[in-house]
Amino acid sequence: MEKPSYNTDIVRSFVTWSLVWGLVAVLVGVIVSLQMVNPDLNFGPYLTFGRLRPIHTNAGIYGWGVGTIFATFLFMVQRLCKQPLWSDKLAKFQLWFFNATIIASAVTLLLGYTTSKEYHEMEWPIDVMVVILWVAFAINIIMTIIKRKDEQMYISLWYMMAALIGVAILYLVNAAAVPASLFKSYSAYAGTNDANVHWWFGHNAVAMALTAPPLAMFYYFLPKSTGVPIYSHRLSIIAFWSLIFMYLWTGAHHLLWTPVPDWIQTLAMAFSVMLIAPSWGSVINGYLSMNGQWHQMKENYLVKFLILGITFYGLQTLQGPMQSIRSFSAFIHYTDWVPAHIHMGTMGWVSMISFASIYFLAPRIYGREIYSIPLANLHFWLALIGQLIWSISLWVAGVLQAGMWNAMNDDGSLTYTFMETMVEMYPYWWARVIGGAIYFAGILIFVYNLYMTVRKKETIPSTTAEGRA
Amino acid sequence: MLEKKPVLFMILATLAILVGTAVTMVLPFVWVNTAxxxxxxxxxxxxLQQEGRDIYIREGCNNCHTQTVRPLVAEVLRYGDYSKSGEFxxxxxxxxxxxxxxxxxxxLGGKYPDAWHYKHMKxxxxMVPKTNMPDYPWLNDNPLDPDVIRNKMETLGFPYDDEQIADLTGKTEMDAMVAYLQKLGSDIPWxxxxxxxxxxxxxxxxxxDAAAISAGQAIYASNCAACHGDNREGMIGxxxxxxxxxxAELYQVLHNGIxxxxxxxxxNLGSTKVWQLVNFLNSGQ
Amino acid sequence: MDWASILYLGVTFGLFAVFALIVVRTYNKKSKDRNESAKYRMLDDD
Structure with a gap:
């Protein structure tokens, strides 16, 4: 059968730009972590922690995360459907509109144009841009899938389509606002309703942007890297339906003990615990796919990234439900434990899978073998060590501070003032700076490795032929 | 077969997503923010308060500060009465x-005098030597724009009168911020x-007791000096x-405040520490 | 039992039934080849 002529150009461009925004996200992360230990590093009004932290999170989610989703989805959909992309022009538009949106977000956030809603800080004109961007992307992917010959869809396609729908619904509903001017709007919902809608968005953005897409990538790039199929397609189907059904009930676990009605909190708690099952369905499916292939952990650096990634997903989906239990949340919420949890997910799970995906793509989009496998291995260890230092130090910090917040004297008064608990955090915040810096060093090596790959003279004939470069 | 038909598949996936959404996100509107x-x-x-709130949002204060007290013993002791839905x-x-x-x-509203906030925001x-909070002195330099704020009040549908708008002239962003902070949580007589x-x-x-006096001195330094001066010479207080x-009288004042x-x-310092403070303040040192 | 409890129980069992149905449909012996075919096809050289 003749190979269709796949669009590789667009994948290459998205990889480049997602790397740019990934670098920005981690660099700003290191900067804000330094501001946490030394307030003199805040340069008002534009470069304060309060304005830079949303740039760190949004560059991470929308620049690096979504950029990688664009790159890998556009690559996977063509091959899984054995069809060229539905519209190359639309994809080109998507690329430049993506960068325009990210730049507009960064500039407006620095200027203080923000809705304050976590992970959805961009004001309404940027919201409009995000919606246009997502629709362009969704149409292209869906039309490519529809165009394919009538055959069973692979699980990665399922997760991709769920992500397309899910993000669209979440983003639109949570964006509802009444504009007061070009860069100022007021939420369509008030108080407790706004909180509940927002965390329905917030938690499911994690599901639809930072869980379903990495799972799509994992299910695609793991078998492609090992050369053996996943253990069970049927297990992945059961896990899929359970996951997308249950996730949407759990947003209020971010709001335990707040004025949000009790029954919503209880439902969120119950469904969070139940979510362990589909999450671990994917983890176990991944591990069993390695049956007889575990030696590849030594021989194949791609497998190392992917298996560590899915392992952190497994840990993440055990720790998450634990935090969703009322009594545990009462103790740990609002401390540094929670950022440590989030960073295990982003640095350990989503980024590990994204690194592996991009390493896998490199020879196929650049037409050259990767410049250096030892450097890729070094990147792996820096990413792993950096993330572990980051998370473990802040888990300890969280437990310590929670303990101090709750400590009481015999007469029923509090043992510590707030400041007495806060100053105890400084050593752990320094540890976070170090962890973040190590992780950043790993990313610099990653980018250097890819840059040298592109500059290499010799090409692989078989793979260059496939692109239309 | 849905595994072969992407459109049918997407409809089913949307339905799966909408069940939890309907129950936990849409349904609560029936009860929340009603009578x-x-x-x-x-x-x-x-x-003025609304503008302060918008500045609080602009500066991203919510990245480091929460605004909900949970109904937990240590939390109510530390911050005050737990938050109720109707307050928001x-x-x-x-x-x-x-x-x-x-x-x-x-x-926070009503806990400290205005002067404390002006100094602390700047x-x-x-005021709090070991804090990592950034300085916000430039809020003092930015005048408020009454027309912009009037437009915001119209958008929100909040009641206001021309006098309130006229009063904004000459005020700074710092004034607005302090007005907002003083409003926080003070609508109910908790x-x-x-x-x-x-x-x-x-x-x-x-x-x-000498040990109690020196313990009281340390408590003074970390809790009182910011307002009453390092040597009790008086500043804000x-x-x-x-x-x-x-x-006994001094104990009452420290315990309940004025x-x-x-x-x-x-x-919330507890009786032991308050007594140590009393002994320090009345020690004549 | 009041109506709320009955409704709650009904919804719980209903959801379980839907889940059981999906499992039965997916793990149906007759459709095993069909349901597992995709994982082999995705490995085709491309």
Whole structure:
């Protein structure tokens, strides 16, 4: 059968730009972590922690995360459907509109144009841009899938389509606002309703942007890297339906003990615990796919990234439900434990899978073998060590501070003032700076490795032929 | 077969997503922010307060400060009465936050005098030496724009009068910020309700005890010096060198504060520490 | 039992039934080849 002529150009461009925004996200992360230990590093009004932290999170989610989703989805959909992309022009538009949106977000956030809603800080004109961007992307992917010959869809396609729908619904509903001017709007919902809608968005953005897409990538790039199929397609189907059904009930676990009605909190708690099952369905499916292939952990650096990634997903989906239990949340919420949890997910799970995906793509989009496998291995260890230092130090910090917040004297008064608990955090915040810096060093090596790959003279004939470069 | 038909598949996936959405996100609108959780005394923000709130949002204060007190013992002791749904009906957007790098601010209103906030916002470390909160001195330099604020009040549908708008002229962003911080959580009379009465005789447990005096000195340095000066010479609060108060009377003041005078109560330090403070202040040192 | 409890129980069992149905349909012996075919096809050289 003749190979269709796949669009590789667009994948290459998205990889480049997602790397740019990934670098920005981690660099700003290191900067804000330094501001946490030394307030003199805040340069008002534009470069304060309060304005830079949303740039760190949004560059991470929308620049690096979504950029990688664009790159890998556009690559996977063509091959899984054995069809060229539905519209190359639309994809080109998507690329430049993506960068325009990210730049507009960064500039407006620095200027203080923000809705304050976590992970959805961009004001309404940027919201409009995000919606246009997502629709362009969704149409292209869906039309490519529809165009394919009538055959069973692979699980990665399922997760991709769920992500397309899910993000669209979440983003639109949570964006509802009444504009007061070009860069100022007021939420369509008030108080407790706004909180509940927002965390329905917030938690499911994690599901639809930072869980379903990495799972799509994992299910695609793991078998492609090992050369053996996943253990069970049927297990992945059961896990899929359970996951997308249950996730949407759990947003209020971010709001335990707040004025949000009790029954919503209880439902969120119950469904969070139940979510362990589909999450671990994917983890176990991944591990069993390695049956007889575990030696590849030594021989194949791609497998190392992917298996560590899915392992952190497994840990993440055990720790998450634990935090969703009322009594545990009462103790740990609002401390540094929670950022440590989030960073295990982003640095350990989503980024590990994204690194592996991009390493896998490199020879196929650049037409050259990767410049250096030892450097890729070094990147792996820096990413792993950096993330572990980051998370473990802040888990300890969280437990310590929670303990101090709750400590009481015999007469029923509090043992510590707030400041007495806060100053105890400084050593752990320094540890976070170090962890973040190590992780950043790993990313610099990653980018250097890819840059040298592109500059290499010799090409692989078989793979260059496939692109239309 | 749905595994072969992407459109059918997407419809089913959408339905799966919408079930949980309908129950936990849409359904609550039936009860939340209705007459059921309405609280008497909760009022919309004035133009000055609303502008302060918008500046709080612009500066991303919610990245480090929460605004919900949970109904947990240690939390109510530390911050004040737990938060109720009806207190937030005018909050667009909500500002509950998710991380307490700094303390919760839901009950901040009325805790300190205005002067404390002006000084603290300008230079937090001048009041709390080891804090990592950034300085916000430039808020003093930015004048308010009454027309912009009027437009915001119209958009929100909050009541205001021309006098309130006229009053904004000449005011700065700092004035707005402080006005907002003083409004936080003060719509319900929780401070009055939480006031504890001291029953029985108050007897100084460590009269003249040197260890208690030096412990009290340390407590003074970290809790009182910011307002009353390092040497009790008086700054935001009055001079404390020669108060001429009986031990028991001083204990009452420290325990309950003087709400009208801007002095916060320090009952959450516990009786031992308050007595140590009394011994230090009345030691004549 | 009041109506709320009955409704709650009904919804719980209903959801379980839907889940059981999906499992039965997916793990149906007759459709095993069909349901597992995709994982082999995705490995085709491309």
């Amino acid at each position: 059921a959780d309405r609280i008497e005394g909760v009022t919309p923000y004035t133009p 009906v005018y909050d667009r957007p909500f500002l509950w936050g998710s991380k307490r790098t700094g303390p919760d601010l839901a009950r 230079s937090p470390r001048s 401070r009055k309700a939480a006031e504890t009465t001291i029953v029985g005789d108050l007897t100084n447990p460590f009269p003249g 009055p001079e404390l060198t020669d108060m001429g108060m009986e031990d 709400p009208d005078g801007g002095m916060p109560g320090f009952s």
